[in-house]
Amino acid sequence: MQIEAALEPLRVDLEKASGSKKGAITKHLKRVQESLLSGTEVTGDDVELVASVDRKNLDRARDTGNGLLAAVLSAVDPDAEQAAVRELAYDLCLVEGTRKDDLDAVAQWALKVREMVADMDVRREDTREASVDAVRRLEQTWLLFRELEPKMIVGDEQIFRELKDRFGSPYGFGVYFQGGMGAEAIRDLLRALSLEEESLSLRDTIKTAKGQKQQRAIKRLKVVEAFIKSGNKPEWMILEAVPVIPPELRPMVQLDGGRFATSDLNDLYRRVINRNNRLKRLLDLGAPEIIVNNEKRMLQEAVDALFDNGRRGRAVTGPGNRPLKSLSDMLKGKQGRFRQNLLGKRVDYSGRSVIVAGPNLKLHQCGLPKLMALELFKPFIMSRLVERKAVQNIKAAKKMVESMIPEVWDVLEEVIAEHPVLLNRAPTLHRLGIQAFEPVLVEGKAIQVHPLVCHAFNADFDGDQMAVHLPLSAEAQAEARVLMLSANNILSPASGRPLATPTQDMVLGAYFLTYCEYDLDATTAADLTKKLKKNGLPRFRTEEDVEFAVEAEQMRYQDPIEYEWGDERLLTTPGRFIFNAEVERALSEATGGAAEDHPFLNETLTKRVLDQFIGDLVERYGPNTIAAALDVIKSLTFRFATRAGITISKNDIVIPDSKERILGEYEEEVSKSGREYDRGLMTEEERDERIVAIWTEATEVVANAMMANLSPTNPIYMMANSGARGSFNQIRQLAGMRGLMADPKGEIIARPIKANFMEGLTVLEYFISTHGARKGLADTALRTADSGYLTRRLVDVSQDVIIRDQPGKNPSDCGTKEYVDLALILDESPNKSVAGRVAALDIMKPIKDGKPGKVLVIAKGTEITMSGLRKLVEEFGEHAATATIPVRSVLKCRSEYGICRYCYGTFLATGGPAEIGDAVGIIAAQSIGEPGTQLTMRTFHTGGVAGADITHGLPRVVEIFEARNPKGAGTLTDVSGKIDIDDSERTIKVTVTPTAIDEKGELPDPKEFAFPRRTRLKVATGQLVESGDALNEGSLNPTDLLTLKGATSTELYLVGEVQNVYKSQGVEIHDKHIELIVRQMLKKVRVESAGDTKLLPGQLVDRVVLERENLRVKKEKGEQATFDPIILGITKASLATESFLSAASFQETTKVLTDASIEGKTDRLLGLKENVIIGKLIPAATGLRQYRQISIEPMEPLPVTFARPEAEAELLAALEEIGDGDGFDLDALGLPFDDELSADGSSDVA
Structure with missing residues (x-):
């Protein structure tokens, strides 16, 4: 402040002055300010200005200051603040009698001297350290030089420079050693490498070395051999030019407002180009080596980011701190080129809509909305309109279709006749997620789906959507009709059981129709007559009589009657009789009368019985025959579900009167356990286990009391008992008690929920029950993702397993002598795993001691069916429980590519033998992955067993397939x-x-x-x-x-x-x-x-x-x-x-990809994925070469019949015009020919 004050008069003079005097004062002032700012010494006139004293007084101040300096510096602490120094100097000035005006000058002087001294100490220390560093570096350089060996990496750049300066020559430092930095050095090393010598050396190392060294040598040998075999040179791994991908793959689009959006690759390429150009310029200018090396390093980083951003160091980011997508990112992951564009593509001729039930459809039909069909079949309609001469050209046809005149709808009907469409419901977890149907035009905008195919699609009608795809070529249509038609895909590929089985309303209708309160198998007509106090049961001979009696309300569908079925007199009900008669009629039509001997199904039909019944039909008549029977069952059961009119009211939920008494008794038992614990007779764990056991039993007893209280005709009971909807566990929660709940850890809470939903829960009970509900929702979300990932891995590991022709005499047999022995009986029932396989040896009927006898049951090479399995159990008799059956298994197949038909056995989706070309690997993956979402996510704690948390459900399946240590x-x-x-x-x-x-x-x-x-x-x-x-x-x-x-x-x-x-x-x-x-x-x-x-x-x-x-x-x-x-x-x-x-x-x-390029790999395209990626037909099923090289020719010319009598005369006249008719084109005749076959198999000319 003193200095500022001293300069103030000068500034005042400056304002008053003018001309040359003003210039002199300005210079003067500027010089002083610079000196003050830079801390340099103020001399001459400037000093007088600063101190605001004349020279004489200034000298006196300096002398005083110098005298005081020693005192200030000796009295002050080295780290003291300026204020403290100033204060000390002031005290000393008073002692010395110095004038107060000179105080600031003295204090400044003291501080400046102290800074100079401190600065000299720091510089002295820095110099000492620098010289020590230089000596140490020299020592390190010398030691390193003595230990130098080829391929040694010098981590410290300064030491490397020192080494180069001291022991290299100015011309490429090649006197004592050669060294380099960056990619050039690596390239030179790779260039000098002799692969053959390296290979021999590594083989010797592998023979002599052990452990880690041997493992490393094996890895290196693999790479060296790959280079030798492929003919690639190691130095080619170092790029000298960066390839640039075509502009279409890194597009740039103009946005509104003149700005551009560009692919990240363009940014990454730009960085490389900029740095490359800058390096070129620096080299041309002869820049110092340290600058050039830095630029090379930056160029290397730019290239690294281009190929794989983020792999080395921090990722290069774009706007919003988002890492840029490099070439690697374009290929990998779900959004990469492989999975997004090559393995799955969007297709045209497709549409999607919400689905609704179509109860009037046949099994092979689906309802297609008219507008959707019009759009899907548009090109076909336009083509047919031009053929019909309804319009002159395609443009007019398009206009006509868009106008939707009545003629267009007629043509649409014609076009869709017998042209199947594919329906797909996402997620497509197994092959039955896409099926073919014949379209039926329907009003509205929703797709109608047959109720029986919903199970295969896992579809319901709560807003699910389905996609429609159109097979275009004749081959595609033939495949859709033969291989994919829903009526031909009744069996599950996973188990061979029928999937098109009745559910929900249909089960309820069947239950209502066939219910009888009496056990008709265990009673006689005479007993029933007594029980019913009647003169006798109604007796019928024909279906019409039964239906007439019911319609006339003389009896109900559930009343017992006597009926003559063939030669038998059956005790049954009108409902059961109607069901059997309808099914038999449908089967007779489908099999041409072969179903006459079908046994009468005389029991109340529940879901389980219906599934078993349909399974038996498939076994007896084959899966392709029973579609008609399924349609009849569907129509019949829907009709009677409607007629039954089953509803639920709260009065149907009956709470047992004994509930309070039962709970009171068990409450007393729990109190007793508590008292025993208080007396120290049991541990806390034992008490908790006991309480859980008591309440579990209480819940069971209340549930039994509730069930005893329900009438068999109670709608809720009927729904659960028939298997239509719900379970007895749910009824227990409605009318019994909710029971024990688990906490968030999965451990059971010892206090149960005693209330049921009918009575209502208390706040605490409701709170306890929320844990399970929340866990259920969280588990479902996790399960779906984990199950999908498991399916993906399973598909990938098995996708190239296809049934293939085998070299040798029998193309169906790989010739293996190995087999597996499977138990004939498993869990007290026939082992279903034996069915669907080929017998590996002759299976003989055992004699008394269980040893094979001489009676052949199943010959070697024969497929064991379900009936064959039952025959085996029958023939083996008492020995069946311990018997094992030798069967062929895929585990023992010797086929190099894929597997053979004999080792695979039955193709479960068709029920027949596997065909050459069946993609059984994909089927296996789908069969295991599809039910994955049904599995639990739980890890159970086994209650006190030392740390044995047993993994269950989906995590256990993953653990097994990943071969992890459990x-x-x-x-x-x-x-x-x-x-x-x-x-x-x-x-x-x-x-x-x-x-x-x-x-x-x-x-x-x-x-x-x-x-x-x-x-x-x-x-x-x-x-x-x-x-x-x-x-x-x-x-x-x-x-x-x-x-x-x-x-x-x-x-x-x-x-x-x-x-x-x-x-x-x-x-x-x-x-x-x-x-x-x-x-x-x-x-x-x-x-x-x-x-x-x-x-x-x-x-x-x-x-x-x-x-x-x-x-x-x-x-x-x-x-x-x-x-x-x-x-x-x-x-x-x-x-x-x-x-x-x-x-x-x-x-x-x-x-x-990098490994494949080093090895120069070739892909033989044997699996499915590789063919999909390159856009070829897959080498499975109809895509196999042996099936593709077939040309179809008629064995004999088909007879031609004419729908119109005059058509024959028209044809002959046309032929006469053309000539002798050799090689003429039917289209040239201009006649509207119809390619379809008429009913008698002859070609029908319209």
């Missing part, structure tokens, strides 16, 4: 011997004492296994165990099982474990589907030593390929390769496929 896995013994168990306080010790000598002729040492105290063991003292047997409960690790027990045991264990999960949820899947996936998991082996084969150590290779290679070497008397069996999870197995297109479109796209 949580709480069971321990396998790796020695065979006798069990001895030692039970101590904290642990259980299980000792296995070997009983057999090993290869060396010695008895191995006993082996001990320790378990926590509360472990549940599977073995007992004195028991004999084999190597690979489990000692305690828990899922087994498949890798350990494979090592100890071999492939067959592991395969059967995995199949059984998956089946356990699905069976627990009531889902039926045939074993062969799971076996097919398991086969893919165990298909590969790891080469241990290559011998004289062309294989590499550590290489994963198909077992069949390795065995073929060993056979070749054996013939040449060379050393064969040895191998270890391995199990791959489905993700790894998918990536290990031979097809790089399939693997790249699955996961890890960039890795798969």
Whole structure:
């Protein structure tokens, strides 16, 4: 402030002055200000100005200041603030008697000197450190120079420069060493690499080394061999030019307002171009090396970002901090080129609309809205209008169609006749998600769907939508009609059971129609007459008589009657009789009278009975015949569901009177348990377990009392009992009690909800019940995503498994001698997994001791059907429970590509033998994945068992298929011997004492296994165990099982474990589907030593390929390769496929493509995905080459019949005009010919 004040008079002079004086003062002022700002010394006249004193006084101030300086600096702390220094100086000035005016100058002086001293100390320290660093760097450089070896990486750039300056030459520093930075250095190294020498060196290393070193050598050898085989050169991995993709793939579009939107790739390319040009300019200018290197580094980063943004360092971002999409991002992921554009495409000739029920449709029909049909079939209608000469050209035809005149609707009717359309409901989880139907034109805008196909589509009418697709070519229409028509797809591909079975209203109608309150099988007409106090039961001979009696209200559909069915006199009801008569009539029409001997179905029809009945029809008459019977059942049951008029009112919900008494009794038991706990007679855990058991029993007792209270004709009871809707569990919650609930952790809350919905819940009860509801919703969302991902992995691992022709005498048989033995009886019923397979050996009827006799039951190579299975159970009699049946299995198929017909057996979707070309891999994946959403997500806590959280449901299925080590896995013994168990306080010790000598002729040492105290063991003292047997409960690790027990045991264990999960949820899947996936998991082996084969150590290779290679070497008397069996999870197995297109479109796209380019891979296009990607027909079913190379020619010319008598004369006249008729074109005649066949099979000319 003092200085400012000193300058103030000068500024005043400046304002008054003019001319040269003003210029002099301005310069003066400027100089002083600069000096003050920069901290340089103020000299001469400037000093006088600053201090505002004359020179004499200034000198005196300086002398005083110098005198004071020592005192100030010695008295002040080095870190003191300016204010403190100023204060101290002021005190000293008073002591010395200095004038107050000079105080500021002295204080400034003191501070300046102190800063100069401190600055000198810092500079001295910096200089010392710099010299120490220089010496240290020299030492490091010298040490590094002494240890230099080829390919060594120098991490410190400064040391590298020092090294280059001291030990290199000015011309490429090649005196003592050569080194470089960036891609050029790597390229030079790769260029100098001799692949053949490297290969020999690595093979030696693999033979001699162990562990990690050997593994690394194996990996390197794989890459080196890939380069040698492909003819690629390693230095080609270093790019010298960046390829630029075509502009169509990185578009730029103009927006409103003159701005542009561009693809991210253009930004990434621009960065590369800018940096490249800048580097070029710097090189031309001869810029210093450090600047050039920095620019090269930036160019490298720009190229890295272009190829794979974000892989190295921070991702390059665009507006809004969004990472830019690089070339890799364009290919990978769900939105990438493979999955978005190549594996699935949008198609024209398609539409979508909401669906509604079409109860009047036939099974093979769907209702198509008129407007939708008009748009879909537009080109066909226009073409037909031109043919009819209704219009002159296509343009006029288009106008005519758009005007929707009556003639257009007539043509539409004509065009859609026998032209099937495809209906698809998303998500398409299995092959029955797309089916073909014959369209029927309907009013309105909703698509009508037959009620019986809803189960296959998993569709309901609460707003679901379906897409319609139009097959265009004759071949596509033929495929749709023969392979995809809904009437030909009645069976489930997963289990072979019928899917087109009645549900809901139809079940209720059937139940109402066939219900009878008496058990007619267990009674006689005489007993019933007594019971009903009648003179006798009504007796009928014809259907008309029965219907007339019911219509005349002489009896109800549910009353007992006597009826003469064939030679039998049956005790039945009018309803049951009408049902049987209608179904038999439909079957007779469909089979041409072959259904006359159909047995009479004389029981109340529930959902289960109906499913069984339709299953029996399929078995008896074949799946393609029963569509007519299903339509009759549908119409009949709908009619009677309407006639029944079943409704629900709250009076139908009857709460049992005994409920309060029952709950009181159990409440007393709970109190008793509480008192015992208080007295210390049981632990808290035991008390909780007891209370849960008490309330579970109470809930059951209340439910039974409620059921006893319901009348059999109660609408709610009828709905649940028939299987139409709801369950007794739901009725229990309505009229009994809700029972126990789980908390958010999944543990059961010990207090139940005693109320039911009829009575209403208290606030606390309602709150408790919300946990389960919320968990249910969260689980459903998670399950859907997880199940979809599982299906995708399953499809990928199995998509190339197709039934293929086999080399050898029999194209249907791979010739394997191996088979699997399946139990004939499973869970006290015939093992359905035996059905649908081919017998591997002659199956003989057993004699008394259970050994095979001489009576042949099923011959080798014969397909075992459901009736065959029943015959086996019958013939084996008492031995059936322990019998095993030798059958062919996909697990043992020797086919190199795909599998053979014999090993696969029945194609469950058709019920007949599998055909060459059936895509059984995809069917297997769909069959396992489709019910995935029904599985639970739960992990149960087993209540006090040491840490054994058993994984159930979908996570367990994923765990099995990914071959993971399960949580709480069971321990396998790796020695065979006798069990001895030692039970101590904290642990259980299980000792296995070997009983057999090993290869060396010695008895191995006993082996001990320790378990926590509360472990549940599977073995007992004195028991004999084999190597690979489990000692305690828990899922087994498949890798350990494979090592100890071999492939067959592991395969059967995995199949059984998956089946356990699905069976627990009531889902039926045939074993062969799971076996097919398991086969893919165990298909590969790891080469241990290559011998004289062309294989590499550590290489994963198909077992069949390795065995073929060993056979070749054996013939040449060379050393064969040895191998270890391995199990791959489905993700790894998918990536290990031979097809790089399939693997790249699955996961890890960039890795798969880079590996494929190094190896110079070729894709033989054997699977389905690779053919879809390149736009070829898939090599399955009708896409197989052997089916595509068929030309169809008539065996003999078809006779021509004329619909109009005059048509024949017109035709002859036309032929005479043309000539002798050789090779003429029918279209040239200008006659309206109809290509369709008439009823007698002859060609009909309209």
